[in-house]
Amino acid sequence: ACGGSDPETTASAAPGGAGGPEKTQLTIGALPIPDSAALYIADKRGFFAGEGLTVKIEPVQGGAQAQQSLLGGSLDATQTNYVSTFLAVSAGNKMKIISDLYQATPNSFNLMVAKDSPIKTPADLKGKKVAVNSLKNIGTLAVTSVLKTHGLTAEDVQFLEFPFPDMAGQLEKGVVDAAWMTEPHLTAAATKIGAQKLADTMTGPTADFPIAGVIVTEKFVNENPKTVAAFQRAVAKAQQIAASDRKAVEEILPTYTKIDAATAAVITLGTFPTSLDETRLQRVADLMVEQGYLKSPIEAKTILPGANG
Amino acid sequence: MRVLRGLGRLWLVPVVLAAWEAATRAAEDNFFPPPTAIAVRMHEMWLSGPPERLWLTDAAVENIPTSVGRLFAGWLIAGVIGIALGLMLGRSPVLSRFLDPLIEFGRAIPPPALLPFFLALFAAGAQMQIATIVFGIIWPILLNAGDGARHVDRQHLETSRVFGFSRSQRLLRVILPSAMPKIFAGLRLSLSLALILMVISELVGSTNGIGFQLLDAQRSFDLPGVWGTIVVLGVLGYVLNSAFLAAERRLLSWHRAAKQTI
C-alpha cells in the first residue's frame, strides 16, 4: 500500500486538478483515546474528502505495533506518541511527524494512590511500585520527572506495566502503590475505588508536554508530498475545532471510543495544538536524552517533513 | 562417538544460520538484524559478567533461572492435573458431559484475557504467572489424555474386566499405558507452549524473567535484544525438547519396538 502508484489511488480528479494528492486512499491507525479526536472530526466533517482524500481510520492498540504496521505497509499513517517516535527514530527507522494532535494539560495524566494510602507525597514513593501502561514511555518519563523534583530517581521506584483498565484493581489490591493514569480511567478510579491524586505528572519540566501526533514513513513523505500536505490541512482544520470547541470533542468521543457522553463531559482533556512546532517537540527529545531514553540527542526538525535525514 | 553422532544431527543449524546471516545482511532491515549482531547483543546481555560467575551477567542470573523455574512449575502442575483430569474425563462419560463445555470454553479464551481473573485470584508475581502458564498449556495434555483414555482397545478393557482388575490397576496398568502415546504428544506440545506462556505471563505487572526482558527490549526498540531473547527461547525450547525426547524414548520403548516395521 506504500507505493500507491496504481491508477485508482492516484486519481487526479481531486480538487486542484493536476496538483491533487498523489495517493488518495489512506489507511491510518488511531488509538481509541481523546488524543485522536481531530482525526475523527476531520473524517466526520468531510475535511479529508474536501482535500480529495478517502481516509479509513483503524483502531490500533499502541504506538510501537502501529509503527511496525506502518513499516510493513498495512498502514499509511498512524497516531503515535512522541516518546515512541523518538525511540523508533533513534533505532534507525526513518519516519516523519506530519501533524501534532495532543498536548498535556494540568491533571490530564496523574499519579494516583489508593484511598487510604500512607503515601502522601511523591517523595514517599522510594522503594515502592508504580504502575504505568507501558515501560520506557511517556508514563515512566513523566513520573521520573516528578520523582526528580522530589529528590528521587527512576531507580528509587519499581515500574510495573499494567493495562490502564487493570490499574484501579491493582491499586486496591495493593499490588502497586501508585499508578500513572489518564482519562477516562483517572475519573473512573476516583469514583470506583476513591483513588487519590498523588501528583500531576504534567507540571514543571513536563508542563504542556507534547503527547501524540501523526507519523508516516520518510519514503511516504517523499513520494506523496501533496497527499501529506492535503492531510495536514485537513487535520489542522479539525485541530482548530477541537481546540476551540470542547463540545465538538465531547460529541465525537463516543463515536470511536467506549467513553459515553456523560463521561466525556466530565473528564479532563488535553489541548489540541493547531500547528506542528519544532521547538515544542524538541522538549520531548531533550527530556529523553536527559533521562537516558536516548543515547544521543536528536534534532526534532530532522523528523519533520521537508528535512531529509 | 555418541556425542559426534549427536552433533552430526545438527548439520542443518549452521546452514540455516549462514542463510539467515546472508539474507539479513542483504535486506539491511533494522528489524531483522543479522545473527552476528544478535550474538553480540546476547553476549552483552547475558554473558559479559565476571568470570567467577561463568561470565553470566546479573540479568542472566536474575532472569533465566526465575523464568525456567516458573516454566517447570507450570508444566509439572499442568501435566499432573491435565493427565489426571483427562483420564477421568476420558473414562467417565457423565463427568465429561458436565465439564466438556467448560473445557471447550476455557481453551478458546486467550490466556492474556484471563490475566485480570488470575490477578484477582492469585498474588501478583510467581503465583499468578504459574497460574497463567498452567491455564495456557494444560489443554493439549488434557485433550490428548482424554482422547487416549476414551479410545483404549476394547479387548484390553474387557480383559481387565474379566480378570477383575481393581480401579487403580485398570487406570495405571491398562488405560494409562494405552493413552501414553497421546499423552506424550500432549506433553511435548505443552512444553514449548509453556515457554510461550512463560513469556506472556511476564508481560503484565512483572519485574523479571525472560519475558520481561523481551518486553523491555521491545519497549526500548532494542531489536537485537528482542531477537536475542527469541534466540534464548528457541535454544531453551530445543534443549527442553531434546531432554523430553530422551525421557520419552525410555518410557515408550515398548511402543516403538512393538510398532516398528522395516
Next chain:
Amino acid sequence: MTGRSLLDNRPLCGAVGVAGLFCLVELAGRTGFIDPIVFPLASTIAGRAAALAADGDFLADVVSTLGAWAAGLLLTVLVAVPAGFALGTMPRVESALRPVLEFLRPIPSVALIPLALLLFSDRFDMKIAVIVYAASWPVLINTMYGLKDVDPLAKETLRSFGFGPLAVLWRVSLPSTAPFIATGVRLAASIALILAISAELLAGGASGIGTFIIEAGSSPDALEFIVAATIWAGVIGIVSNTLFTLVERRLFRWHLARTEGAR
C-alpha cells in the same frame, strides 16, 4: 426414569456445568473472595455479554474474526498434516529439521506478531500467517505421534499386496492416524481463535473481536467489556468443538467401535 434421562441429555448436563461455574464465580465476587473491582461479578459480565449479542458492530467483529479463524485453520490443516506425514515417515529429514523446528516452536505470539506486521502489508494475510504458524504445531506433532501408533501389520498387509509407500500412507497410515490428527485439529482450532484475537489486539484493524477489545480499553468500564467479549470467544469455542465432535463421530465410527469410545 428422570434421573437417567437427565444424565443422558448432553446439552442439559453441559448447561448445568456452565451454570455451576457461573454461580461459583458470582459467589466468589459477592463474598469478596474475588474483588469485583479487579474482576467483575459474573452477573455483570453476563449482562454485558448478553448486550453484546444484540450489538451489530460486535457481531460484525465476531464474523470478521471467524473468517480469519476458518481460513487460518483450513490452511493449517493443509500445511501441517502433509508436513507431519513427511516428517513422520522420513526420520532422516525429521532429525535434520528437528533443531530448527524445536527452535521455532516456542516463539511467542507477542514476538511473532510484530514481525509479521513488518512482513505483510495486508492485515488479513498477517492474521492468517500467525494463525498457521501457531496452530500448526499441535496438528504436526499429533500427526507424527499418530503415525508411530499405526499397526505395523496393517501396513505390511498392504505392502504384501505390492502397494508402494505412498499407497500405504494414503490407505493405512492416514485413516489410522486420523483420530490423532482430529485431536490435533481440535487443539489447533482453539489456538487459531486465540491467535486471531491476539493478532487483532496487537495489530489493530478495521474489525474483529481483538479490535473490539482495543476500543473497549477506552471505557471506564473497560474490564467488563473485555471480559464480556472474551466470553463470546469461549462460546465460539464450545460451538466449534460441538461441530468437530459431530464430524468425528461420523468419520470415526470404526475407531469408536473398536475402542469402546462410543458413548
Next chain:
Amino acid sequence: MLEISNLTHTYGSGPGAHHALGGIDLKVAEGELVCIVGPSGCGKSTLLRSIAGLLRPTGGKVVLGGTAVDRTPDDLAVVFQDYSRSLFPWMSVADNVSLPLRRKDMDKKQRRSAAMEALEQVGLAGAAAKYPWQLSGGMQQRVSIARALAYRPSLLLMDEPFGSVDAQTREDLEDLTLRVRSHHNMTILLITHDIDESVYVGDRVVVLSKAPARIVGDLRVDLPAPRDQITTREHPDFVHLRAEVGRLVRGMRSQSAPAS
C-alpha cells in the same frame, strides 16, 4: 453353578440387525467341563461374552452361583479368541500373567512364582522376560492360557484356546487343562472347532446351530477318567461320540433347522 435361560442377543437394530443368539437354555454344574461347538459365526463367542458379563443380553438371563450376571462376575477368567489383542503390549509376558493375581491374596514373590509355574506348564518358561509382540502367534495364545490358568478362577471361559498351536502342544494343553480343572475344581466352558477335542476334553458337548444360534445337541461324554490321548481316543465311545457330534454340526449346515 451356571444357569442360562432363554438367552437372546441381537446386534444392532432395525433392518441391519443381526440375531446372533436365538434363545439359549443351558445349565452347567460345578466342576463340569462343557465344550461348545458350532459353525463359524453362529454365536459362540457372543454366548461366552454374555456369560462373562461383557455383553448385555437383549433377552433372557444368565445366573451364576445364584445371582444374575449384570456385570462381570468375580472369580472368572477368559481366554479370548483374539488372544493377541488381549495381551498388554507394554508389559512383559511374566507381568501379563502375574498382573491379575494381584486380586488374590498373594505377595509379589508368590505372584511371580505362580506366573512362572503357569508359563512353564505351557512351555514358555524361557519367554517370561519377553514382550508379547516378540512371540509367535501360538506362543501368545499360550501366554493367554497361562494367564487364565494361573488365576485359578472358579469359572473359566475359553474361546478356541488351542487353535494356533501344533498338534503335540495342543494335546499337552488339553491334558494340562484337564489336570488343572480337577486339581482346582474349576468349571470350564470351552469353545472349539475341533470335534475330537470337544469329545476328548468335555464332560458334555453342546452343539449350536447356525445363527440365530440355538442348542441342537447336548451330549454327555461318559469316557473313563483319567483321559489319555492314546487310549481315550481309541475308545469305542469316543469314536461313536465324535461321529455323533460331527453329524450334528454338519446336519445343521444343510438343514438349518433345530434337530436332536
Next chain:
Amino acid sequence: MLEISNLTHTYGSGPGAHHALGGIDLKVAEGELVCIVGPSGCGKSTLLRSIAGLLRPTGGKVVLGGTAVDRTPDDLAVVFQDYSRSLFPWMSVADNVSLPLRRKDMDKKQRRSAAMEALEQVGLAGAAAKYPWQLSGGMQQRVSIARALAYRPSLLLMDEPFGSVDAQTREDLEDLTLRVRSHHNMTILLITHDIDESVYVGDRVVVLSKAPARIVGDLRVDLPAPRDQITTREHPDFVHLRAEVGRLVRGMRSQSAPAS
C-alpha cells in the same frame, strides 16, 4: 519359481538375540502347493515373512522368479496368521477385499464383482457391507482368505489360514484353495498345524524343527488328483504320510536334532 538358500534370521542382537531360522534351503516349483508344519514358535511365520520381503533376512537369500527378494515382490498375496489385525477396520468387508485389486487392471465394477465372488466362495456374501469388527473371528479369517484369493497372485502365502473355522468350513476352504490353485496356476506356501490338512492339500510337506528352525523333513505327497475329502483321506498313502509327518514333528520335540 522360489529358491531359498541358507536363509537365517535372528531377532535382536547380543545376549537377548533369538535365532529363529537356522539355515533354510528350499526350492518350490511353479504351481506347487507346499505345506509347512513345525512346532509352535519354531519360525514358520518368520520364514513366510522373509519370503514376502517383510523381514530382512540376517543371512542367506530368497530368490523369486530369478530375482533376489529385497522388497515385497510383485504379484504376491499373504493371509496373515493374525488376520484380525490385517483387516482395515475403517473399510467395509467388500472394500477390504476389493482394495488390493486396484493394483490389477480392473475398473470399479470388475473389482466389486471379483470381491463379491470371492466372498461368496468363502460363504460370506451376506457380510459384504459389514465392517470387520462386526464379524466373528472365523468370519474375519475367511474375509482375509477371500481377499487373497480374489487377488489371484502368482505366489500365495498362507499362515494358518483355516485355524478359526469349524471342521466343515475348513474342508470347504481347503477344497476351494485347491480349486483356485489349479484354475489359476498359483504357487502356494501354506503353514498349518493340522497334519491331516498338510497331507490333504499339499504336493509336498516340509517339516521344520524347533528354533533355530531347520528343515527336518520334506515329503512328496503323491496322492491321486483330484483330491476328495472322503476318498483321499481314506487312501492308504494318506494314512501312511500323516503318520510319517506326525513322527517327524513329534520327533523333533523330544530330540531337537535334525532328522529326516
